[in-house]
Amino acid sequence: MKIEEKKVVGLTYELKVSRDEDDIESAPFSVEIRDKEDPFYFLFGQSGLPEKFEELLAGKNEGEDFSFVLSAQEAYGDADDELIITLPTSQFSGERGFSPEMLDEGNFLPLMDENGYSMQAKILKNLGDQLILDFNHPLVGFDLHFDGKIIEVRPATEEEMQHGHVHGDHGAHD
Template identity: 45%
Template sequence: MKIESQHVVSLTYDLYVNQEDGQEGLVESATQEQPLTFLYGAGQMLPRFEENLSTLSTGDSFDFKLSAEDAYGEYNDEAVANLPKEMFEGEGAELPEVGSILPLQDNQGNRFQGQVVSIAEDSVIVDLNHPMAGQELHFKGEIINVRPANPEELAHGHAHGPDGHHQH
């Protein structure tokens, strides 16, 4: 079956990015046993990712690259925040470790993540860039299933697994 809007797509993929030595390295995979399953056209995936799949059908393979601009954007040096240490103090609270990922929320209630890059005398410095910002993404994989979304999935705006049922 051909991929169309409001269809549920299940696929396998290997995601490669360029490592510091210039070689491509595998950073993420979805397997036959645990495929990536999503409602096509619902805005959950990167738009260019979906665009590259738009002509495919069940059983087709794909191999494409997304520039940083079409993926998670260029790395923004300005997107680094100094959070006051007081935010992390209080009963049972500990300072986060360098490298840890913090769930954050802005004043509008938007949720996002930041990675702790260093801890200064009075603040915790957090990088708010997406971990893959500035990276060209190289996807290789195969479409393993395409099916029309069921009414419940369309109402919820997301897929309920490869077979249309919630997995518990």
């Protein structure tokens, strides 16, 4: 079956990232592996992934291998300084489910926006009474190198289309 709109797609892949800095590209290094024990499933056309990622998979068939690179601009773009925010440390108390070690610099805080959607912020600096948080995507500024295999393509159910995500063994459970 071919990857197109209204299809559920299952992939295994290795994601490597690299960065161009001062016209010197870093060697790609592995940041994620999704294997047969933990494949990645998404609803094609509604994945929330970079548009170019889906564009490069469109028309491929179950069983095909893929290999491509998304430039930083095709992926998550450049860092946005407006997404670096200072908040009072008191907002991250034990009563709200945060432990002191969660507030270490470099950690990612699991958060929710005002609509209840999951998000994360990286702690750039803990100033004691304030935290400097970066809400940019963790892969902002990186070129993304994907090497993988399409392990499943199937029609999405009506319920999956209505909800905008995969259900069942490889998706959300209702």
